[in-house]
Amino acid sequence: AAVTLHVRRAAQPRVLILDFDGTVADTAAGIVDTMSETFRRIGLPVPEAGAVRQTIGLPLTESIARLSGLPCGRRVEEAVSVYREVFERIGARAACLFPGVKETLCHATGRGVTVAVATSRGHRSVESLCRRLGIDMFVAHYVAEDDVAEKKPHPEAVHRILHTTMARPEHALVVGDTSFDILMGRAAGCATCGVSYGNHSHQELLEAGAGCIVGSFGDLLDMLA
Numbered sequence: 001a002a003v004t005l006h007v008r009r010a011a012q013p014r015v016l017i018l019d020f021d022g023t024v025a026d027t028a029a030g031i032v033d034t035m036s037e038t039f040r041r042i043g044l045p046v047p048e049a050g051a052v053r054q055t056i057g058l059p060l061t062e063s064i065a066r067l068s069g070l071p072c073g074r075r076v077e078e079a080v081s082v083y084r085e086v087f088e089r090i091g092a093r094a095a096c097l098f099p100g101v102k103e104t105l106c107h108a109t110g111r112g113v114t115v116a117v118a119t120s121r122g123h124r125s126v127e128s129l130c131r132r133l134g135i136d137m138f139v140a141h142y143v144a145e146d147d148v149a150e151k152k153p154h155p156e157a158v159h160r161i162l163h164t165t166m167a168r169p170e171h172a173l174v175v176g177d178t179s180f181d182i183l184m185g186r187a188a189g190c191a192t193c194g195v196s197y198g199n200h201s202h203q204e205l206l207e208a209g210a211g212c213i214v215g216s217f218g219d220l221l222d223m224l225a
Helices: 028-041 049-055 060-068 074-094 101-110 123-133 156-165 179-187 202-208 217-224
Strands: 015-018 114-118 141-143 172-176 191-195 212-214
Touching: 015 156, 028 049, 028 060, 028 074, 049 060, 060 074, 074 123, 101 114, 101 217, 114 156, 123 141, 141 156, 156 172, 156 179, 172 179, 179 191, 179 202, 191 202, 191 217, 202 212, 212 217
Parallel strands: 015 114, 015 172, 114 141, 172 191, 191 212
Antiparallel strands: none
């Protein structure tokens, strides 16, 4: 699909900052199945799949608290522990790359663009998934949920990547499938690009202020040419 411009976009970014779930990898089915099994095991009503998808991109603790209606505390932490065990067994196996991801990352790194991942997933989990999916050789930096004090949509993850890469905000492009990613990138002063095939709608991405929206990951090649 063609790029839909909304506000400014970065031209030939030096740093490509990517969300993982719903942007790089299709993990939604595995996350929904994992969340359902988690809630069954701890004796809570199983949330609707659509409700689960709306929380993808948030820290796991916050997702479970929202879906369960429980305050953050011991019960939610128990659910987080169960979720992580279940995901490794059933969720991770269902993960797959979206079309065009590997080719686009290869092109980007070949042109000297630094690729980083900013995710609400845990560090060990995202590194393991990138290895399993065969894209770890393209990713120079990971900033995960357990690497930051402030979570998405706070810009701390982007600030860390910019500091590590010694890049200015205007030289980076933040790409994600949720409003949390767009708000994070904008708060850091970076150009942003939403992907319309993920967990939040085209309208939600526009309302968050996405600089552009693409219909496939491969469309990012136009910005890296």
